[in-house]
Amino acid sequence: MPFSLPVPAAAAPTHLLYLHGFRSSPKSFKAQRLAAWLAEYRPDIHWWCPQLPPSPREALALVMDGTAHWPAGSSAVLGSSLGGFYATAVANQRGWPWVVMNPAVDPARDLAAYIGEQRAFHTPEEAFYFRAEYIDELRALHAGPLDHPERCFALIAQGDELLSWEEMAARYAGAQQRVIEGSDHALSDFDQHLPALLHFLNLNP
Template sequence: MLYIHGFNSSPLSVKAVQTRDYLAANHPEVGFYCPQLKTNSQGAIEQLESLVNSGVGRENSLEPTHSRWFLIGSSLGGYFAHYLAEKYALPAVLINPAVKPYQLLRDYPSEQTQPYTGEVYRIGTEEIDALKALESNISLKNNYLVMLQTGDEVLNYRQAAAKYQDCHLRIHNGGDHSFVGYQDSLPDIMQFFQLPLAVR
C-alpha cells in the first residue's frame, strides 16, 4: 500500500497514520509505505516511481514489481496517485484529490516553508509547468475510487466530481479538505482493493 500525502503534508498526517494502523490491525500481510515527498513535483514523482518499481515485498513473485501496489492519494497526493495509476495500471483511491493543482498553486505565495521538515522552497514557473506535465486522462475508470466532501474549503469538489463522474465516485455532504470521518471509510477502501480480512 502506497499512501501519497498532500501539499506540505507528511507521513505523520492523520489519514496516513490511520491507514497504517488500520492495515497493521486488519491486513498485516500488506506492507505500508508513505515517504516524505520532496517539495518539487518532479522529485516527488521520481521518489514514488522508484518505490513502485523497487520490487519491495515481491522478492519471490513472478509478477512485475509494480503489479500489486495499491495507491491512496490525498489532495495533491491524489493528483500524483492518478498519474501513477495511469502509468502502471494500478488501482487508486483518491481522497479530495487536486484536479488542476498547477492553477491553484499560482495563487499561493511563491516562498513556502514545509511545516514538517522546515525546508524553505519556492513555487515558480518551472514547478507549475512540471505539475501541468503530469496531468493525465482516465483510461481505466474502474481503477478509481474517488471520495469527495462538499465542504472542502481548499478544492472545489465539483472539479473532481466532473472528471471522475464515470469512476467509482462517492460524494459526502459537508466535511472539509481533511475528509472528516476518513477512518470510518477504511473498510470500504480495503473492499475496493479486494483485500480480504486476515484470518485470526
Template sequence: MTSVLLYLHGFNSSPGSAKAQQMAAWVAANRPDIEAIIPAQPNTPAATWAAIEQTIANLQERYSSGFKLGAVGSSLGGFMATRVSERYGCRAVLINPAVRPHELLCDYLGPQTNPYSGEQYDLLPEHIEELTMLAVPVTAPERLWVLQQQGDEVLDYRKARDEYCFAHLSLECGGNHAFVAFERYPAQIVRFLGL
C-alpha cells in the same frame, strides 16, 4: 504474492498526517500481510514523481516475482496517485483530490513552510510547469475511486466530480479538506484496491 499499499500525502503534508496514520494503523491491525508504504515526499512536483518512481522501482527489485500495488492519495497526492494508476495499471483511491493543481497552486507561489517537518522552500513558477507536465488523462476510470466531501474548504469538489465523472465516486455532504471521519473507510479502500 505480496500486496503493497502506497499512500501519497498532499501538498505541505507528511506521513504523519491523520489520514496516513489511520490508514497505516488499520493495515497493521487488520491486514499485516499488506506492506503499507507512506513515503515522505519532496516539496516539489518533479522531485516527488521521481521519488515515487524510485519507490516502485525498489519494490520491483525486492519482489522480482511480482507484487500487487494499490495507491491511495490525498489532495495533491490524489493527483499523483492518478498518475501512478495510469503508469502502473493499478487501482487507486483519491481523497479530496487536487484537479489541475497547476492552476490551484499559482496562488501559493513564494516561500513555504511544511507544518509537519518545518522545512522551508520556495514554490516557483517552474514547479507549476512541472505539475502541468505531470498531468495525465484518465484512460481507465474503473481503476479509480474518488472520496470527496462537499465541505472541502481548499478544493472545489465539483472539479473532482467532473474530472472523474466515470470513476467510482463517493460524494458526501459537509466535511472538509482533511476528510472528516476518514476512519470509516480503510477496510473499504483495501477491498477496492484488491489487496
C-alpha cells in the same frame, strides 16, 4: 441515505503506496490511520508513505523509482489532495487500482498562489520554497484522460473548503465515487469511510 460499497477493483494488494498532499507529510491523519490499520490487521502488506519533495518532477521520480520492482498485479496507490493528482499519474502509468481523496484536479492553477516560502503542516518549524518552475512541472505531469477509471475509488467532500467538489466529481466521472455531504478538505470524518476504502482494495482483517 446510506452509502453503497464500491465494487472491489482487483485482488487484495501486497503493496500499498500512499501519497500525501501539499505541505503535508507521512504524519497526516489519514496516512497514520491506514498505517495503524495495516499494522494491526495486515502486517503482511508492504506499506510505503514517503515524504515527497516540493518539486513535482522529483516527487514522481522518487515514487516511480521506489516502486519500480513492485508487482504489477498486486500493487495499489492512494493519494490525498495533491497526492491524489500524483496517484492518478502513477496509476495511469502503472495500471494499478487507485484511491483518491479530495484530489487536486488542476494543481498548476491552484498552487500558483503559493509560490514562495511555505511551512509544513506537521512540522511548522521547517520551511521550504515552492518555486515558480514547479508549476510547469505540474502541468507536465497532468495525466489526461483516465485509463480504466473503474479501477479508481474517489472520496469527494462537498464541504471541501479548498477545492471544488464539482470539479473533482467531473474529473473522476468514470470512477466509483462516494460524494460526501459536508465534511472538509482533510476528510475529518475519514473513519466513517475507511471501511469502504478497504472494501474497494479487497482488504479484510
